[in-house]
Amino acid sequence: MSTPPLEDKTIAELREIAARYPEPRSGLLPMLHLVQSAQGRITPEGIEACAAILEISAAEVNGVATFYTMYKRHGVGDFHVGVCTNTLCAVMGGDAIFERLKDHLEIGNDEVAVQRQGDSRTVSLEHIECNAACDYAPVVMVNWEFMDNQTPDSAVQMVEALRAGHEVRSTRGPRLCTWREAERVLAGFPDGRVDEGPSAGPASLAGLEIARQRGWTAPEPGATPAVEAKESDA
């Protein structure tokens, strides 16, 4: 698929992002997300546009765009499926999910599955590092939205529903949006759906609940943390 050129509206929005920061170059990360939203990937044109607006070199922009794995210089699917294969998720089933999806989609890591006749959406697959959601391992992310406690079967069902164009919701509530829609939100242009679903689930709040039950509170700034005496210290 050909890449659309950057529109004047996108250039104006790139300038808008840069203007949000005391140091305009601080806006580079969201600006790159906006390029991905507009063009589906980080393009040479997008790199040049960011560099010109920020008055830095294209090499500096390129250095940032190639450092972070969330920035893609090749196209991804409408739904980019990231399977956590970091230690905890891996042993809890992440490795098995990733292998099953690779076989099912007939692709390798960071590749886009062929769009079959009848598919209305495309899917790509990547193994990713810890999502800081280990309490819901094994975790899969779709366009950075959580799909908790997955299995190889549930992951296959999910990608098939996405390819068919059915509405799929995160296990935490929000409707999964497309890669380009998600990238626009990451660029700092809210889609008005921030309150769809909870911000934290019960497993993530278990420690907080225990602390409340026991009356534990955070120490005052600068205070020495209290250490409970062990019986052997008595």
Ligand code: FES
């Ligand atoms: S190891 Fe998978 S979310 Fe942390």
